[in-house]
Amino acid sequence: MITETTGTFIPLRDGILVSNMEFGEQRTEGGIIIMSDDGKSTGIHPRWGKVLAIGKDQQDVKIGQYVLVAHGRWSRGFKLNGETVRTVDPEDVLGIQNDEPQSIYKASAGHQTQEYQGKVSVGKLEV
DSSP: OOOEEOSOOOOSTTOEEEEOOOOSOEEOTTOOEEOOOTTSGGGOSOEEEEEEEEOTTOOSOOTTOEEEEOTTOBOOOEEETTEEEEEEOGGGEEEEESSOOSOSOOBOSSOOOSOOSSOOEETTEEO
16 A cells, blocks of 8 residues: 655755656656566666655756656655655765756667766666
8 A cells, every 4th residue: 555645755964855756657758568567677777756745855867857866776666745756865866957858768779888968877777
C-alpha cells in the first residue's frame, strides 16, 4: 500500500523532492517503443525527475528543473496531493537540465567525455 498525504513537503537539509520519474513504456525519438522495465534487470539506468521541492541548504538545484538520478537512488514513491513523488539524495544527481527531457534513450557513439551541455552520457546511452 502506498503512503498518501496532503499539504506541503519540505525536504531536510539539501534534500530534493521529485515527480514525473518515468517507469512505464517509453518511446524513442525514432518511434521505437521500449516496454516498461520497472523491476527488471533491463531497468538499470538513470531516470529523470522534475524537482518539486528542495531543502533549505540545497544550492545546486532549483524548483522546476529536471535532475538525472543514478539508478535506484530514489525513495519508494508516495502520494503527495494525489501525485506520486520520491525523495532523492543530492549526491546521486548526475546532471541538471532546465528543460523537460524529450527522450530517455538516444543512440550515441559510446561514452563521451565533454563539457555538460544539457545531455549526460551513461555508457552507450546518451540521455
